[in-house]
Amino acid sequence: MIYANVPYLSHCYLYNDCMNKVAYHFNKKKIPAKSKGKFLYYYPCDIEDNANAYLYGMPFCVIEVTEKEWEALFELDRFEYNNWNKYYRHNEPFPRDEELLSETERLRYSDRNDPFVTHSLEKIDRKRALATLTKKERQIYRLSIDEQFRQTEIAEMLGITQGVVSVTFNRARRKMDEYDYRNAKTQEEVVWKYWEMFMRDSELPNFLDVEIEFLIRQMLGDIIPLMNWFYSVGELCRYIMKYYLFDEDKLDKDVAEYLSTSTQEEKEHFENCYGDKPLIVQGVYVRLCREIKRREQNKLHDSNKALSSIYTAVEKLATPAKCSVQDYITQRMYPHFAHRRNERIKAFYKHYTGKKLQL
DSSP states (O other), X not given: OGGGGSSSOGGGGGGSOXXXXXXXXXXXXXXXXXXXXXXXXXXXXXXXXXXXXXXXXXXXEEEEEEHHHHHHHHHHHHHHHHXXXXXXXXXXXXXXXXXXXXXXXXXXXXOTTSOHHHHHHHHHHHHHHHTTSOHHHHHHHHHHHTXXXXXXXHHHHHTSOHHHHHHHHHHHHHHHXXXXXXXXXXXXXXXXXXHHHHHHHSOOGGGHXXXXXXXXXXXXXXXXXXXXXXXXXXXXXXXXXXXXHSOXXXXXXXXXXXXXXXXXXXXXXXXXXXXXXXXXXXXHHHHHXXXXXXXXXXXXXXXXXXXXXXXXXXXXXXXXXXXXXXXXXIIIIHHHHHHHHHHHHHHHHHHHHSSOOOO
């Protein structure tokens, strides 16, 4: 029982003074401990309770827990934290220095589901990320993101060209993104940050998007049946990304286990379609099959919801353009998409070979 190692049950501190939410903030980061495979967990305590850490002048007892223990504790804390915040936000007065808040901070403060103290803690992480930028990058990034100036306006203010502003801003944003995903603490958090980057820029750091696109192309014959088990194309892509990024050392074991438990028809399909594919392709395919079997066991069913959502989205674009969905895809979407992806593949090829690729 890990509770025996601390003076209070973990969730008790959420009802103490406001600064004890600092513990929740640090626990959320899932900080690795010195012992391999363990993580730090923070509990508020009194000085006489043998505090072994101080955060913002407050005493805390910090212990090492396993990953499963961390998950159990944090799930309990998150439940209590959300309930406490809901009560706190509905009974908390607006700050006396509200005139010192920016418009964005006032709006966020007014959101009764989002505690203002958490915003202060989030600012610590943002300042650290901004510190990775040069002075010029930081200036242009903040003018663009915080002040919402257009690049032409920033160029005029700083006496530089719009091209310089664009290049500097993109470089700064990549650095901020890199800091963000490098400090993500869970696999799901990493995947979501990558997905948000891809949806915004249509590319990922280190040409990860090109690698995953290659992987998807290798599974092209199974993409539609697989997609029918996911509620959206985005969910399927995130699952593929997760399986591509993590546990590479377990691929051999995953493939072997799949083949040992699959039907004869499944084995033949695997051998015919994936027998000569790279191990990473085989591994991602069997992991997706395993996820589908898990959903089947939970009484879920396949559907064409993902494809229907694509059709509906394209239809909304095609109607104002006064053309059919088929024509919009073949004449507008596909040429644009193909051009961007080909340019990305060329950049990937040149980066790793130093040569130009003709497509």
